[in-house]
Amino acid sequence: MGRTFMKSIIALVCLAGSLLAAMTLSAVSFAEEAFCTCRYCETAAARAAFGVDLGNDGPHYAPVRTVDVQHIKLDITPDFKKRTIGGTTTIRFVPLRQPIDVLKLDAVELNITDVKGSTPIAEFENSGKEITIAFKEPISVGQESWVTVEHNCEPTGGFYFRTAEMGYPEEDTHCWTQGESHYARRWFPCFDYPNEKSTTEVICHVPTDMTVISNGRKLGESIDPEKQLKTVHWLQDKPHVNYLICVVAGYFDKLEDSAGDIQLGYYSQPSISEHAANSFQDTASIMKFYQKEIGVAYPWHKYDQVTIWDFIAGGMENTTITTLTNNTIFSKETENIKSSRGLDAHELAHQWFGDYVTCEDWSHLWLNEGFATYYTHLYEGEKFGRDATLYGLYRDATNRVLPGGNNDKRPIVWKRYTNAGDQFDYRAYPKGSWVLHMLRSQLGEDMYRQAIQSYLKEHGLTTVTTPELQAAFEETSGRTFDRFFDQWVYHARHPDVKIRYRFDPKLSLAHFTVEQTQKVDDDVMLFSFPATFALKCGDEMVVHTEDITEKKQDFYISVPSKPEMVQFDPEYTLLANIDFDKPEELWLSELENSEHCIGRILAIQALAKKKTNKGIDAIQKALETDSFFGVKVEAAKALSKMNSDEALAALVKTSDQDDARVRLAIADAVVGFYRPESLDDILGTAKEEKNPAIIEAWINGLAKYSDESVSQYLRAALQRESFRNQIAEAAVTAMERSGSSQYVPDLAEQVTQHSGNYTARGLGKVLRALAKLSDGKEEKLQSLKQIAPTLNDGRTDVQKAAIAALGELGLEEARPILQAYADATNDEELSKAASNALAELTKDKSPQPRELIELRKQMQELEKSNSSLKEKLNDLEKKLETTETKK
Numbered sequence: 001m002g003r004t005f006m007k008s009i010i011a012l013v014c015l016a017g018s019l020l021a022a023m024t025l026s027a028v029s030f031a032e033e034a035f036c037t038c039r040y041c042e043t044a045a046a047r048a049a050f051g052v053d054l055g056n057d058g059p060h061y062a063p064v065r066t067v068d069v070q071h072i073k074l075d076i077t078p079d080f081k082k083r084t085i086g087g088t089t090t091i092r093f094v095p096l097r098q099p100i101d102v103l104k105l106d107a108v109e110l111n112i113t114d115v116k117g118s119t120p121i122a123e124f125e126n127s128g129k130e131i132t133i134a135f136k137e138p139i140s141v142g143q144e145s146w147v148t149v150e151h152n153c154e155p156t157g158g159f160y161f162r163t164a165e166m167g168y169p170e171e172d173t174h175c176w177t178q179g180e181s182h183y184a185r186r187w188f189p190c191f192d193y194p195n196e197k198s199t200t201e202v203i204c205h206v207p208t209d210m211t212v213i214s215n216g217r218k219l220g221e222s223i224d225p226e227k228q229l230k231t232v233h234w235l236q237d238k239p240h241v242n243y244l245i246c247v248v249a250g251y252f253d254k255l256e257d258s259a260g261d262i263q264l265g266y267y268s269q270p271s272i273s274e275h276a277a278n279s280f281q282d283t284a285s286i287m288k289f290y291q292k293e294i295g296v297a298y299p300w301h302k303y304d305q306v307t308i309w310d311f312i313a314g315g316m317e318n319t320t321i322t323t324l325t326n327n328t329i330f331s332k333e334t335e336n337i338k339s340s341r342g343l344d345a346h347e348l349a350h351q352w353f354g355d356y357v358t359c360e361d362w363s364h365l366w367l368n369e370g371f372a373t374y375y376t377h378l379y380e381g382e383k384f385g386r387d388a389t390l391y392g393l394y395r396d397a398t399n400r401v402l403p404g405g406n407n408d409k410r411p412i413v414w415k416r417y418t419n420a421g422d423q424f425d426y427r428a429y430p431k432g433s434w435v436l437h438m439l440r441s442q443l444g445e446d447m448y449r450q451a452i453q454s455y456l457k458e459h460g461l462t463t464v465t466t467p468e469l470q471a472a473f474e475e476t477s478g479r480t481f482d483r484f485f486d487q488w489v490y491h492a493r494h495p496d497v498k499i500r501y502r503f504d505p506k507l508s509l510a511h512f513t514v515e516q517t518q519k520v521d522d523d524v525m526l527f528s529f530p531a532t533f534a535l536k537c538g539d540e541m542v543v544h545t546e547d548i549t550e551k552k553q554d555f556y557i558s559v560p561s562k563p564e565m566v567q568f569d570p571e572y573t574l575l576a577n578i579d580f581d582k583p584e585e586l587w588l589s590e591l592e593n594s595e596h597c598i599g600r601i602l603a604i605q606a607l608a609k610k611k612t613n614k615g616i617d618a619i620q621k622a623l624e625t626d627s628f629f630g631v632k633v634e635a636a637k638a639l640s641k642m643n644s645d646e647a648l649a650a651l652v653k654t655s656d657q658d659d660a661r662v663r664l665a666i667a668d669a670v671v672g673f674y675r676p677e678s679l680d681d682i683l684g685t686a687k688e689e690k691n692p693a694i695i696e697a698w699i700n701g702l703a704k705y706s707d708e709s710v711s712q713y714l715r716a717a718l719q720r721e722s723f724r725n726q727i728a729e730a731a732v733t734a735m736e737r738s739g740s741s742q743y744v745p746d747l748a749e750q751v752t753q754h755s756g757n758y759t760a761r762g763l764g765k766v767l768r769a770l771a772k773l774s775d776g777k778e779e780k781l782q783s784l785k786q787i788a789p790t791l792n793d794g795r796t797d798v799q800k801a802a803i804a805a806l807g808e809l810g811l812e813e814a815r816p817i818l819q820a821y822a823d824a825t826n827d828e829e830l831s832k833a834a835s836n837a838l839a840e841l842t843k844d845k846s847p848q849p850r851e852l853i854e855l856r857k858q859m860q861e862l863e864k865s866n867s868s869l870k871e872k873l874n875d876l877e878k879k880l881e882t883t884e885t886k887k
Helices: 002-030 044-048 273-279 283-294 341-349 366-384 386-405 427-443 445-459 466-477 482-488 584-593 597-610 613-625 629-642 645-653 660-672 676-688 692-704 708-718 723-738 741-753 760-773 777-792 796-809 812-823 828-841 849-864 866-886
Strands: 067-079 084-095 100-106 111-117 121-126 130-139 145-153 159-162 174-177 197-207 211-214 217-224 229-241 247-250 253-259 262-268 302-308 321-325 357-359 462-464 496-504 509-516 529-537 540-548 552-558 565-568 577-580
Touching: 067 247, 084 100, 111 121, 111 130, 130 145, 174 302, 197 211, 197 247, 211 229, 211 262, 253 273, 253 283, 262 273, 262 283, 283 302, 283 341, 283 366, 283 445, 302 341, 321 341, 341 366, 357 366, 357 445, 366 386, 366 427, 366 466, 386 427, 386 597, 386 629, 427 445, 427 466, 427 482, 445 466, 462 466, 466 482, 509 529, 509 540, 540 552, 565 584, 584 597, 584 613, 597 613, 597 629, 613 629, 613 645, 629 645, 629 660, 645 660, 660 676, 660 692, 676 692, 676 708, 692 708, 692 723, 708 723, 708 741, 723 741, 723 760, 741 760, 741 777, 760 777, 760 796, 777 796, 777 812, 796 812, 796 828, 812 828
Parallel strands: 067 197, 262 302, 302 321, 357 462, 496 577
Antiparallel strands: 067 084, 084 145, 100 130, 111 145, 121 130, 159 174, 174 247, 197 229, 211 247, 217 229, 253 262, 496 509, 509 552, 529 540, 529 565
16 A cells, blocks of 8 residues: 555656646647738637628628729828828729719718719718718719819728827838728728729829838829928829728838839838848749749739738738838848748738639638638749648648638538638638639649630739639639638638558558548538559559548559558548548658658657657657758657657757757747756756847746746846847747746836837837736736826837736726726727726636645746656665565
C-alpha cells in the first residue's frame, strides 16, 4: 500500500504540472488575433464594418436600374480642422426602358443645400437616407440628362480624417475614402450598388502643400493664391462601379517604379516612409506575372498604392489606387517573417477581378475575392516554386475553409444575408480560391487560362454573376460544369472522405474503399470528384484516378509489387476532410519520398499522432533537412502538439535555422511547453535574439512563469526600442496573460509617460491590461484616473479600448462616464462599446486574480520540486523493498 500511495503522489504532481501547462496554452491560443486581409475577417463583428445592415434576412438581389449612369463628377473640399466635407456632385444619366419623372439617389445623413438639373426641378426631398428629385417634365428614354447636387456633411463613414487633433502625427495629416460595400452614400449622393458602372471625375481642393491621389489619370493641378488652396483634377475615363471611387489627400512621401508602360506610385506617411520600399518591392514583378498569367493586359492608366493610418481593413482595391493599412509597412529587422507581398498581390489581382469585371451583387462576391485570393497563391508559386502555391492553399483549407465549413449550411452564392459584410468571410475568399484551383486542376493550366481570358474579354468593364464564369469554362472546354458549380458554389460545405487501403499479396492488388461520411441533405450534396492515388512500387510510380460519385465505392489497382508509398491526391487538388488511416511505415515513406510539400506535411501530422520514437526522429530530420520552409514550420508545430520531453529535445536540437520563419515556428513551439527548469534557457535565447518578431514569440511564452527573472525581463522589454513598439507591446501582452497585479505600476507609467510610442491598437492593449490586472478598490480607482483621460484621444481604437477598460475595472465610479458615451448618438460604434462596458460592470468576476496568481505560484513551486521529490520517493521505495525482502 505504501508504494501505491507514493506512486499516486508522483502521478498527481505530474498531472498538476501538465494541467497548468494546458491551461496556459489554451489562454495563449484563445487570445490570438483573428486573421484579416483585404476586407476578409474571421469575426462577424469585423465583417459588419464593411457592410450596411439591410434590415432583414433576404433574399437580396441587385436593384432594378431605372437609369444608366454615364458619368459622375465630384467637386469637393475637405476641411481638416472641422473634419467635414462639402462640394457638388454632378451625375449624367439616361433613362432606361421608360420615361422618368422622379430620380432617387442614395444619400445618408447629407445636408443638401441645392439641386439643379438639365430638366427643371419641381421639388426634392431629403429623407436622411435618400434624395428624391422630382422633375417638372418627364425625361424620355435615351435622353441624356444631368443633375447637380450641392451637399456637405460631417461624415459618419465612407470619408475619414487622420489629423493631429485626432492623435496622429501632424506631418502625417491626411483624409481618405472607403466605398465598399455601401459607404460612398455617406459623403456624396449616388447610385450605391455594384450593378451600375460609369466613368468618374474628381476635383479636390486642399492646402497647397498637400497631395491628392484619385482614380485614373491626373488632368492637372493649380494654385489659388487668394484661397491658398491647391486644386487637383483626376479623370477615370473607363467605367467602374461606384464603390471603387477613391480620393486620398494629405501629406505623403512618394516612391516611383514602372512595370513596362504602367507607372507605379507608392505613397506613405512621412513618419514611416523610410521603410516603405520594403513593402512595395514585389509590385512590378507581380504586375508582369499577372499580365502573362491572365493573358489580358493591365486595363487601367496607372497603379498607385497608398498607406492609411488605422485603415479599417487590410486593403481596398479602388480602381488604379489601392488603399492599404499602414501596418503593411515593416522594418528589415524582421527578415522574411513580415511581408506585404500577399496583400500586394491580392489587391493588384482585383484590378482585373473586381474592378475590370465586377460582381453584380454581393451574393456573387467570390468572383472578386476568390480570384484575388487564388492569384496571390499563383504568384507565390511563380516566385518560390509550386510548393509555395500548395502550402498557401493548404493553410487556407486547414485553418479557415474546413473548420469554418464543417457546420455551416451557407453556400458560396447566398442571398439571405442581413448585412453585405456577411459575405466577406471564408466562403468568398479561401473557398472561392479553392473552387478555382479545382477547376484549374481538372482542366489543366492552358485550358484554364483560355477560359479566364475569354471570361475577361467578353465581360470587361461590366458586371457579372456566376453563370457567366461557368459559361466561359464550358464554352472553352466543351464539357458541362453544372454538377461542379451546384455542389461547390450553390450548395454548402465540402466532402468528408474516409479512405481505407489494404494490399493483396497473392494477386498483387491494392484495394481501396472510398466513403463520403458527411451528412447529405437539402443544403449539402453527395459530391462527385476525381480521386487520384499514387503508389510507389520500387522504381515505378503507379497513378490511378477513379471518379467518385457514390457514397461508398470499392476498387482495385494492379501493382507490380507491394507499394512502399501510397498517396491520395498527390497533387493536392481536392478540398475535403480526409481520413486516411495507414501503417506508420507508409507515412514514414511519404515523409521521405513525397514530391510535393503537402504529402510530407500530412505525413508529419500522422506521425505526430502516433507519438512513436521512430516518428519523432523522422519529424526531427524533416525539421533539420527539408528543402521547403513550410514543411519545417509544420514539423515544429507537430512536435509542440506532442508535448513530450522527446519532442522538446528534438525542437531544441534543431533550433539553429537560417530561415527566420522556421526560427519563429520553433520559438512558438518551445514556449508552448511548460518547463520551469528551462526558464533560464528561454530567457537566454530571448536576450540573444535580434529579430523583434521572434523576440515577441519568446516573450509570449513567459506569461506562464512568475519568477523574478521573468518580471525583470518583461519590465526591461517595455523600454526596448523597436519598429511600432512591437517588443514593448509583446511585453504588455505577456504581463496581462500572467494575471499578476505587480505590473500595474509599469503599465500605468506606459499610459501616462509613453503612450505616444504605441500604435492606437497597441495603446489599447496597454489600457485593457492595466484594467484587467488592477486589484483592490484603491488600485482600481487610481487606474480609472489614468485610463479616463485617454477617452479624449481622437483615435477610435484607443477610445473603444478605454471604454472597454473602464468596464473591465468593474467600478461603479466608472458608470457615469460610460453612460454618457452609451447615450451619445453621434457615434454608434462608441455608443455600442459603452453599452457593452456597462453590462460588464454587473458581471461576477470570481475567482479573483490574486487567488489565481497564488495558485500559479504554488503550482510552479510544486513543479520545481517535482524532480527532487521523485528521487526521494524512489529512494524510499527501494528502502521499503529491501526491508520487505528481509522480513
